[in-house]
Amino acid sequence: MAYTDKTRGMYTDILTGMKDAGLFKQERYIHSAQAADIEVEFPEGAELKKVINICANNYLGLSSHPEVIKAAHAGLDSHGYGMSSVRFICGTQDIHKKLEKMVTEFLGTEDTILFPSCMDANAGVFEAVLTKDDVMISDRLVHASIIDGIRLCSAMHDTFKHSDMGHLEEKLQLHSDKRQKMVITDGVFSMDGDTAKLDQMVELCEKYDAMLFCDESHSSGFIGKTGRGTHEKCGVMGKMDIITTTFGKGLGGASGGCVSGRKELVEMCRQKARPYLFSNTIAPPVVAGVIKVLEILSATTERRDKLEKNTAFWRKGLTEAGIIIKDGDTPIVPVMLFNAKLSQDVSKDLYNEGIYAIGFFFPVVPQGAARIRTQISAGHEMHHLEKALDAFRKVGKKYNILGKTKAEIIEMYGM
């Protein structure tokens, strides 16, 4: 053992520095199942408080759906708790193949491979299909897991300005000599809630002979008329080369993810993607739960329709209250406060009013763009949203931000 006092002191200093800079993340303990109404212990040791959750990725309210829970129980009974193996040794069950086939049909692709998480899918996919002769051109606001996957890949990497199609075209021209070009984007961007211009990106990719990759983690199950995702909304179903997505958000909220797309690319992942080759298979009860989720969503659009209505109500309510939100139509609705401390203070006051929503600030979002990211769910009823709006009005009035412009809020609180 060589964990000396000097070593311990070094790490203690780093952690203290994080606390002093306001960058130290603290968990809040939830004592109930994930839902619109939850019971929270915060800070540690405090009495449990009943609050309305408006910061979960539980977009379709399926995380604690009775049919999903029942299906997971049945999967546990019939297929066991775990497989004690990676997929290619002895970790592939009939239900894993069934789920892969269902995801392929749901997303309108050629084939699908499951990963332990979408983080793992994004970490493994680029290295599996690209080499140093190729180039990856990514939107500057893609998710951190994509950045990590890009770092693990030997292909050249370049970026284009967020959602700027003119800049993307310049980059496709600049790298026209590369063997393969892959354009990389999120479908719905997790911090701003805006949507990728996949229709225009497909056109550019066809013009410049490039492949198109899209992470649909914040889209699958509810974006598009039947909830297939951003590619459905943009009218480019069947034209995506690679889609990655998660089962940890709208699609049940447990865990697991996948790469779905052209069959040769999926097969390359099956042969070469390291998180697939060297990490455990998804546990059987989770697989059984996701199968039920896809059955529910394939049978009816009721839940995504309700989410759409809830989102429209929430966006309209905040705007009419004089609160600045990011434009868009997705259930990710960032309330812009610009100042980091203000975002923390508003979050704390909302909690006292029974509303659970978290403030985000630099470096998670750009300097001077602090916000509270609200996320709407089909699990919310009107009374949840009305109570949350009342709380935002009350807290907004306290801080004198209602009806104020960005410049006025920055003048009062600084960047």
Next chain:
Amino acid sequence: MEDMKEIIRTYVVNEYVEDDSEVTFDTPLISGGIVDSFSMVSLKRFLENKYKISIPDDKATPEAFDSVNKICTLVLEFTK
């Protein structure tokens, strides 16, 4: 030399600066956080295409790319 400096400065501003920050010939680009390590790729490719040169990877260091003046010195080394 002055023309080259202005061309590179203009490229850096158009490519990387998304607010009204001023970029001079001596502004630290990498250490100042204006150009990240990922984005150096496009800058290197721009220089190679524009000046018909090839910059070896071991010469394309963050230090060599850290200001418009330093980039010009690097480009001139390969255009001689």
